[in-house]
Amino acid sequence: MREISLHILDIVQNSVVAGAARIEVFVDEDIAADKLTVKITDDGCGMTKEFLERVVDPFTTKRTTRKVGLGIPLFKNAAESTDGTFDIQSEVGKGTCVTAVFGYSHIDRQPLGDMADTMLGLFTSYEQIDFVYRHKVDDKEFEVVTADLKTVLDGVSFKTPEVYLWLSEFLKEGESELN
DSSP states (O other): OOSHHHHHHHHHHHHHHTTOSEEEEEEEEETTTTEEEEEEEEOSOOOOHHHHHHTTSTTOOSOSSOSOOOHHHHHHHHHHTTTOEEEEEEETTTEEEEEEEEETTOTTOOOOOOHHHHHHHHHHHOTTSEEEEEEEETTEEEEEEHHHHHHHHTTOOTTSHHHHHHHHHHHHHHHHTTO
16 A cells, blocks of 8 residues: 555445444654554454464454455555554454554655545444544644544435535544644
């Protein structure tokens, strides 16, 4: 994967498959500390201790359509190749938390990518899931809580053309104000 946003998309897809009703995505760009932290937390089915120990192996997957699962191993490698760290915690019936810390200025760090479009795609593809998206750059922060948006929209779909366009602009504007 060429961008961190694509890793985020992959991990969130795992959360969706795990039956999550709520997924939190937190991106923290701490330039002074030279760290980029990505944390994805869900309330899905979680993993057994035995599976969790093997999940960073590319030949470990719960999928029946193929015998290889590269998302988590690639995300781990991307973080560690920047002198960063990778951690995954999970508990059956409670959910999973994936944290990747990247060396912010490291030459091997992939670009973050288009987080506005990534989150827009997730919000509109999985409307049944409540997302909390926070992106922080030093002392500036942008947050979107889809449960709040759903309350205001009172049953109107994110896919409705007017809502989709508004949501797209809202996300792009929020992201642009961080720089």
